[in-house]
Structures are given as C-alpha cells and as structure tokens.
Amino acid sequence: MNKQNIYWQLYQDDPILKPGFPSPILADPSFLFPENCPDGLWHLFAHNIFGVQEFHSEDGIHWKKRKTVVWNAMRPFIFLDAGTYYLYYEKYKFLHVLMSWFPFRKWKSHIEVRTSKDLKSWSSPKTVIIPKFSFHKDSKYGESVSNPCLVKFGKKYRMYFSSSLVFIPDCGFCEPKHITVAEADSPLGPFSYFSDPIISPNEMDPFCNLGAGSIKVIEWKGRYLGFQNGIFWNPVRKESCSAILFLQSEDGINFDRINHTPILGPTGRGWKASHVYACDVKYSETEKIFILYFNARNKAHWTQGKEAIGLFVGKVEESKTSGTKSTKPVTKQKPTTKKKISKPKPKVKKSNRK
Numbered sequence: 425m426n427k428q429n430i431y432w433q434l435y436q437d438d439p440i441l442k443p444g445f446p447s448p449i450l451a452d453p454s455f456l457f458p459e460n461c462p463d464g465l466w467h468l469f470a471h472n473i474f475g476v477q478e479f480h481s482e483d484g485i486h487w488k489k490r491k492t493v494v495w496n497a498m499r500p501f502i503f504l505d506a507g508t509y510y511l512y513y514e515k516y517k518f519l520h521v522l523m524s525w526f527p528f529r530k531w532k533s534h535i536e537v538r539t540s541k542d543l544k545s546w547s548s549p550k551t552v553i554i555p556k557f558s559f560h561k562d563s564k565y566g567e568s569v570s571n572p573c574l575v576k577f578g579k580k581y582r583m584y585f586s587s588s589l590v591f592i593p594d595c596g597f598c599e600p601k602h603i604t605v606a607e608a609d610s611p612l613g614p615f616s617y618f619s620d621p622i623i624s625p626n627e628m629d630p631f632c633n634l635g636a637g638s639i640k641v642i643e644w645k646g647r648y649l650g651f652q653n654g655i656f657w658n659p660v661r662k663e664s665c666s667a668i669l670f671l672q673s674e675d676g677i678n679f680d681r682i683n684h685t686p687i688l689g690p691t692g693r694g695w696k697a698s699h700v701y702a703c704d705v706k707y708s709e710t711e712k713i714f715i716l717y718f719n720a721r722n723k724a725h726w727t728q729g730k731e732a733i734g735l736f737v738g739k740v741e742e743s744k745t746s747g748t749k750s751t752k753p754v755t756k757q758k759p760t761t762k763k764k765i766s767k768p769k770p771k772v773k774k775s776n777r778k
Contacts, residue, residue: 439732447472531566571638696720714738
C-alpha cells in the first residue's frame with residue numbers, strides 16, 4: 425500500500441502580499457487556481473480595514489491589486505460550483521470594524537454571498553448566515569458569525585463558520601470563540617444550522633485554550649482535511665498566540681489532529697512574530713502539492729501590529745509500506761531556508777475549467 429508523507433515548508437521568509445497605506449492589515453486570503461479562472465490568472469481575495477480586496481497574479485507569487493469588491497466586509501471565501509463563483513464574507517456596518525477596537529462597542533455581523541460568472545460583475549448581496557443560537561452570541565461582546573468556508577458533500581453544501589467572540593486582552597480585540605456548521609441544498613441556502621459547535625476552546629488544550637479561531641476544510645483522498653488556526657495563551661512567552669493546526673475527519677464533523685503540534689506558528693520575531701491566522705488551502709493535482717496562503721501578525725496589540733500574507737507549501741510524497749493500513753498522512757516540516765522551492769504554478773489548461 426502507499427503511505428502519503430507531507431513535507432511543509434515556507435515558500436519564502438518574507439510575505440508575498442503586504443498591506444497598503446493606510447490599512448495596517450491585509451488578512452484572511454482565499455484564492456483560485458488559474459485553470460479555474462476565465463482569464464487564466466490566479467485570483468486572491470483578502471480584506472483590509474475597509475473591505476474585501478481582489479488581487480490577481482500570473483504565478484501565484486507576485487500579486488497586483490485589482491479592485492475593492494465589497495466595502496465594510498472581511499474574511500472572504502471564494503467558491504466555484506457549476507460555472508458560478510460564490511464570494512462569501514462577513515458583513516458589518518459602516519466603520520464598525522474600527523469602532524469595535526474601543527471598549528463597550530458590541531460587534532454585530534452576518535455572512536453574505538455575491539455571485540459572478542466572470543469574476544468581474546457581481547450580483548447583489550444575499551444574507552446566508554445570521555447569529556441565531558446562543559453560541560453565536562456573547563452578552564458582553566456582541567453577535568458574530570464569520571470565516572465562511574463552503575464544502576460540497578454529495579448533493580449537499582456544508583458551511584463551516586466561526587461564531588461568538590472571546591476578548592484577547594493583550595491584543596485589545598476579540599477573536600472567534602467557536603467553529604460550527606450549517607447545511608443546504610444550494611450554495612445560496614437556505615442553511616439549516618447544527619445545534620452545537622463542532623470545535624470549541626478547551627483550557628486543557630495548549631493550542632486552542634482561548635478561541636477556536638477559524639477552519640478551512642477540503643476533501644482529499646476520501647477524507648476531509650481541516651486547517652484550523654487555534655487561539656491560545658502561551659505560558660512560556662506570557663502572551664496570546666495563534667497557529668495553524670492540521671486536522672482530519674472521516675465525516676467532516678468529528679476532527680482529530682494529524683500533528684500534535686502546529687504545522688505553522690509564530691516565530692517570536694519578524695512579520696509573523698505574534699500570530700499566524702486564517703488560511704485557505706487547495707491541492708494541486710498537477711504539482712502534487714498543497715498551496716496554503718495565510719496571514720500573520722507581527723505584534724499583538726491592535727495599535728502596534730500589522731498583518732501580511734504569506735505562502736506555505738506542502739509537498740506530497742508516496743512511499744510503499746507494509747502492515748496495518750494507515751488512515752492519516754504523515755506530516756513533517758522542513759527547516760525554513762531562504763532558498764526558494766519550485767513555484768506553485770499549475771499549468772494552465774483552459775479545457776480544464778470548471
């Protein structure tokens with residue numbers, strides 16, 4: 425039988441996308457491979473303090489800003505199904521993201537979607553997820569649903585999203601507390617909510633003791649892989665942190681960690697010194713690699729920190745083994761070097777567009 429080994433490595437030490445003035449952050453990337461885009465280019469969506477921005481690239485490394493797609497929105501996720509692009513995002517009131525950094529301002533958001541056939545013209549927004557249950561809300565900090573991620577399960581569509589809020593004192597702002605799920609027969613809903621979260625913080629969990637953060641889920645080789653950025657208190661550094669945890673599931677609901685420790689975490693210095701946050705992940709069948717774009721923060725507090733986007737690559741290698749069948753890939757992380765690995769550029773074959 426074949427056993428998959430996944431070797432993770434940063435593409436480069438520096439970010440590939442930095443925030444532009446006057447926003448101190450560029451965060452929560454979501455992307456499309458060029459073979460899935462009408463113009464044959466890579467497309468990436470991310471947010472700054474004003475809204476969701478769109479970028480495009482010829483190689484997935486060097487990006488140019490195209491336009492602001494949605495104002496007063498954050499944490500986008502792009503999904504392609506049957507020739508239609510669905511852009512999901514967390515929507516908030518005008519300037520609410522700036523006001524939320526000040527005490528006694530309660531947050532309130534919902535998840536919207538816009539559709540497009542060409543990645544140029546977008547439909548009017550449609551609300552698909554609202555804070556409904558008690559674990560979507562916090563009496564002190566507000567009502568929040570965020571970090572959408574849509575996955576097709578047979579004829580159903582499953583929406584993973586973050587809910588509720590937990591205040592992180594050394595950051596001076598709130599982070600998502602739970603991860604939960606809703607299902608629908610269409611990407612546009614209506615969605616039926618699961619009655620309980622699937623991931624919540626646990627004080628005994630060293631990498632998820634403050635908040636569950638967000639999760640991106642993909643189907644791979646008959647199971648579901650999850651990439652979660654847990655929010656946790658680091659007792660050694662005496663500060664909050666966030667790092668990417670690698671999970672797997674047979675049913676897309678009950679997740680176990682493939683690695684006991686994060687596959688990508690803060691370094692204590694540089695542009696990702698403080699927190700490694702949300703990501704988007706896709707597997708390239710052409711290159712046999714996972715492409716993972718993520719954002720990271722250099723300092724915890726909102727008055728000092730800046731966020732930028734980096735690239736993490738997982739190379740899949742198969743080796744023949746004997747004995748009991750393994751249900752999980754073995755993951756290893758190579759030491760980060762300044763030497764670049766092969767550019768993650770799948771060959772563009774327009775006949776493969778979906």
